[in-house]
Amino acid sequence: MNKFLPHQWIKNESNNLIVLNYLLIFYAFSLTVSYKLGGSLLWIILITFLLNENFKQRIVFALKNKIVQACLLYFAVVVLWSIGSDNFEAAIHQIKKYKTLLYSIIFVAITKKDYIEKIILAFVVGMLINVLWSYLMFFGLASSPWNQGYPYLPLLHKTDHGFFVLILLSYALFRIIKYRENRIVTTFFIAVFILESFNIFMTGSRTSMLIYFIMILVSLLYIYKNNIIKVLFLALCITSIIFAIVYIFQPGVINNLKNELHSTKKSITDGNFASSSGTRVGLALYSIPIIKENFFFGVGTANHIPKVKQYVESSIDLNNPDDYKNYQEMFRVFSSGLGASLHNHYIDVIVQFGIIGLIILVNLFYQVYKFKYDNDLYRYLAFVIVSLTIVIINSGYGFGYNNFDKFLIFIFSILSYKNFNTKQNLKNIETIK
Numbered sequence: 505m506n507k508f509l510p511h512q513w514i515k516n517e518s519n520n521l522i523v524l525n526y527l528l529i530f531y532a533f534s535l536t537v538s539y540k541l542g543g544s545l546l547w548i549i550l551i552t553f554l555l556n557e558n559f560k561q562r563i564v565f566a567l568k569n570k571i572v573q574a575c576l577l578y579f580a581v582v583v584l585w586s587i588g589s590d591n592f593e594a595a596i597h598q599i600k601k602y603k604t605l606l607y608s609i610i611f612v613a614i615t616k617k618d619y620i621e622k623i624i625l626a627f628v629v630g631m632l633i634n635v636l637w638s639y640l641m642f643f644g645l646a647s648s649p650w651n652q653g654y655p656y657l658p659l660l661h662k663t664d665h666g667f668f669v670l671i672l673l674s675y676a677l678f679r680i681i682k683y684r685e686n687r688i689v690t691t692f693f694i695a696v697f698i699l700e701s702f703n704i705f706m707t708g709s710r711t712s713m714l715i716y717f718i719m720i721l722v723s724l725l726y727i728y729k730n731n732i733i734k735v736l737f738l739a740l741c742i743t744s745i746i747f748a749i750v751y752i753f754q755p756g757v758i759n760n761l762k763n764e765l766h767s768t769k770k771s772i773t774d775g776n777f778a779s780s781s782g783t784r785v786g787l788a789l790y791s792i793p794i795i796k797e798n799f800f801f802g803v804g805t806a807n808h809i810p811k812v813k814q815y816v817e818s819s820i821d822l823n824n825p826d827d828y829k830n831y832q833e834m835f836r837v838f839s840s841g842l843g844a845s846l847h848n849h850y851i852d853v854i855v856q857f858g859i860i861g862l863i864i865l866v867n868l869f870y871q872v873y874k875f876k877y878d879n880d881l882y883r884y885l886a887f888v889i890v891s892l893t894i895v896i897i898n899s900g901y902g903f904g905y906n907n908f909d910k911f912l913i914f915i916f917s918i919l920s921y922k923n924f925n926t927k928q929n930l931k932n933i934e935t936i937k
Contacts, residue, residue: 667901
């Protein structure tokens with residue numbers, strides 16, 4: 505009489521993948537509601553995957569994926585450039601931040617096509633919970649013990665919240681325009697688009713507000729790529745309506761955007777770096793000499809902050825009260841610990857890893873962009889997410905920043921799904937041996 509053996513059941517290829525893909529659904533949801541839950545789920549996914557009877561073949565299969573290879577190349581640069589780092593502790597911290605790139609191997613190895621729509625739906629549900637809760641907080645009907653220190657944000661930091669909402673907006677726009685669905689579903693996505701659009705402006709992320717208009721343009725360019733007149737007309741109509749409503753109900757938001765643009769202009773023309781945007785401009789300007797001196801290879805992993813700080817200190821008079829006030833925010837960035845950055849991921853990369861590192865980062869985006877996806881929705885999402893990421897990391901968001909990078913690697917991996925032929929991959933393993 506055969507006894508039921510759980511470990512034998514989970515080793516079975518079919519059973520194992522069913523469990524793993526349901527875990528991927530939970531993982532997608534976890535990224536929208538928690539900063540801790542996803543880490544625990546990753547360990548469960550890894551352990552479960554290692555029990556799969558074909559896990560070696562699946563790893564080899566994943567390593568052939570161009571997006572996985574681009575991720576591993578980027579991670580290799582971070583590790584290799586840490587050799588001889590002036591601050592080994594900070595270099596290790598940087599490597600830990602970039603370890604997210606390694607997750608691509610597992611995600612590509614285990615994703616089943618039948619579950620991708622469910623994974624996207626889990627993300628949609630998670631973000632709807634965030635947005636509806638955000639509205640309840642706005643109207644004083646609820647609060648949140650997990651508030652991230654910004655208005656009307658129940659679960660996530662403003663950057664993650666804003667970026668994820670922009671992704672959901674682009675998805676909703678695609679469903680509204682491209683899908684021929686019944687009226688109830690279409691009405692639902694129209695309501696989602698309207699609610700999420702206002703939420704971008706309500707939660708006060710200036711970066712997300714500016715990128716909102718880019719998201720509209722990029723999405724319409726993809727959908728109506730052969731009709732530029734329609735793209736411009738629809739983009740103007742949508743943004744004008746949203747802008748007008750926001751101006752009527754929340755004029756302070758528009759004033760904040762105007763102040764941000766004014767501060768940026770002032771920092772460039774007058775060298776005033778006291779504001780938030782001014783600090784970003786100042787960090788970029790003082791990074792230029794470091795980049796010129798170390799153009800090809802950079803200064804090494806985690807050496808970017810000390811080098812730029814040293815150059816700033818040598819260029820100003822710290823005993824001068826005006827100088828100190830003007831550079832105070834910049835020095836606050838320098839002293840923010842191991843996770844400090846130059847508030848622009850491109851500059852972080854090129855100062856640390858030189859033009860070589862920048863090319864490898866761009867290669868990752870290029871591999872995602874040119875990948876041959878199974879259907880138009882996956883191709884569209886990859887295009888929009890890459891486009892928005894290229895813009896948003898100008899503001900400093902990159903690897904190791906909350907759930908931002910985890911989501912990027914996860915979505916790029918599952919969208920690059922390809923069929924795994926067990927017999928063919930077994931032959932490949934034998935050939936390698």
